[in-house]
Amino acid sequence: ADTRGSAADGLEAAHDRYRMRAGFQLRPFERYQADTIAEVLAAHGRKALLARRAEELSDEARASLRYAQRLPLGERAEAMQWYATDLSQLAGVLHRMREFDRAAEVYGESIRISVELGGTAPAIASYNRACALARADRVDEALEQLDSALRADTADLTREWVEEDGDLRALRDDPRFRSILDRAFGTD
Numbered sequence: 056a057d058t059r060g061s062a063a064d065g066l067e068a069a070h071d072r073y074r075m076r077a078g079f080q081l082r083p084f085e086r087y088q089a090d091t092i093a094e095v096l097a098a099h100g101r102k103a104l105l106a107r108r109a110e111e112l113s114d115e116a117r118a119s120l121r122y123a124q125r126l127p128l129g130e131r132a133e134a135m136q137w138y139a140t141d142l143s144q145l146a147g148v149l150h151r152m153r154e155f156d157r158a159a160e161v162y163g164e165s166i167r168i169s170v171e172l173g174g175t176a177p178a179i180a181s182y183n184r185a186c187a188l189a190r191a192d193r194v195d196e197a198l199e200q201l202d203s204a205l206r207a208d209t210a211d212l213t214r215e216w217v218e219e220d221g222d223l224r225a226l227r228d229d230p231r232f233r234s235i236l237d238r239a240f241g242t243d
Contacts (some may be wrong), residue, residue: 094151109148113207116141132172140170143180150183155191159184178208186222197223198231205239216239 094105121143123134142165162184166176181204188197201223205212212217215238217223226232 065141105148105152108150109145110146112141112145116145135168135173137163139172139177142168143177143183146180147183147188149188153190155187156193159187159191159193161197162187176203176207178204179211181207181210186220189223189225192225194225194229197226198229198235201226201232202235202238205235213233 059208078137083222092104116138119134119138123131126134142161146158146165149155149161162180165180166184169177169180171177181200184198185201185204188194188200191197201217205217217236217240223232
């Protein structure tokens, strides 16, 4: 864990050191590696890197919202969609930090904005919110959210994926779970 922590710290330090001075940002694969290392460390009780990433994403979301609010109404939609995307990324980090209630709340705000902008809820954010709600033992809300997510889109999901998703473990014994899956994917 110390080697992983050092690697993650080094990537983050490089990011911070060069971001403002030279426009440096972690490339997508480096961001993925840093986030993966942070997640592994958090699973071992060391949440500092994930907490730092959550704060960074929270700052980005606030900046996106401030930017959108300064634009004329007719020009806000795209900027608000970026804000919704920032919120969804923040919710993902909160989920990995096991802050499930907060993750569900932030996913909910992201979904609300997307619905206001385009009339439909993003399928992945909706599914992820169902997972966060289930992990928070908010079973009724999780089932309702899962049903909504699967009604919107199942293109990226299979019945097996949903049945085996560890985040949805709290829902498996509820007969409504099976009904939702049957409706979305057909019967076994």
